[in-house]
Amino acid sequence: MPAVNTLMTDALRWLSWVPWWAQSLILIAACCAVVLPLHRFASQVLKRAVANRSLFWRSLVARTHGPTRLALLIVALSTASATAPVSWEVRIAVNQILLVAFVALIGWACAVALHIATVIYLRRFKLDAEDNLLARKHFTQMRLLERAGITLVALVTVSIALMTFEPVRQYGVSLLASAGAAGLILGLAMQPVLSNLVAGIQIAITQPIRIEDAVIVENEWGWVEEINSTYVVVRLWDWRRLILPLTYFIQKPFQNWTRDGASLIGSVFLFVDHTAPIDAMRQKLSEIAAQSPLWDRNVVNLQVSDAKENVIEIRMLVSARNAPQAWDLRCEVREKIITFLQTEHPGALPRHRTEWVQPGAVQPATDRLGRRQAA
Structure with a gap:
């Protein structure tokens, strides 16, 4: 030189x-x-x-x-x-x-x-794979850690840049060491940002949610589309986007349908008459599931889950490889079972029963318990 x-x-x-x-x-x-x-x-x-x-x-x-x-x-x-x-x-x-x-x-x-x-x-890793649990796990971890690392790099860069100026060198040192009055003031001012940053690191380690997880938050069902440094974007079923802070998934309860695997069991409830052919419906459900490409060949079951005054409640369970297929399979089962009852057993559909009494007919006397008394 x-x-x-x-x-x-x-x-x-x-x-x-x-x-x-x-x-x-x-x-x-x-x-x-x-x-x-x-x-x-x-x-x-x-x-x-x-x-x-x-x-x-x-x-x-x-x-x-x-x-x-x-x-x-x-x-x-x-x-x-x-x-x-x-x-x-x-x-x-x-x-x-x-x-x-x-x-x-x-x-x-x-x-x-x-x-x-x-x-x-x-x-x-491929997110578009059928069983993408491992891919979603690594994508979530690496994306959050990358954003945390870039935030740390930016923090260190700004600190070193401030330290090159003699009048504000102490602020750069405070920012880098997170100590002193300036560091405390900055920490208080950036408390929401820092809390979300810490929550992001915690989510990356514990992973209560991952990219493309099916979740229910705020009574809305959707998929985790993005996990950013301070917020999470949930893609709802109707293409809306729900924006939530990272701390939401640490501090509040929510449903994660794909926490340990993408496979799900879908339930279909149906109300039918007491005379409904349960065995025939169970056999028909097995046929519908076997013919559907959405069924993963694991779970298919039909049970009478409740009996009311006028109807009985039928619960049908079918499993699928992921949440969207489980939803479609539930709709398919519901439609085909109703069609089966309409064509093969129309009397099994819910009915209201009334007792017709001929005008002028004398009704038998009953006691206080409702039993007929002898004339």
């Missing part, structure tokens, strides 16, 4: 007749003219060097092409400002800006590397 500065100083002597701002622009243009081809050459060398390496290194070199070029430009501008005919105050301000930009570039590169590692790790 001293040799470069000497060369640039000698060059400025030949341009002493040019205004100072023009000399500065010429220095910047000259540095960029040298740095950009150098960066292009270095990128080609790096690409050839990592051509036979893992996908991570190849992706990292490709994704950090812009940040590395900006880093070299920052170095070039810093070199130009060291010899440019500007005042000391301007040189200090420019160097400060370039230093902050360099710190931000390092944080950007770390976030890109973290994202690449997450994407490469999740490539081995």
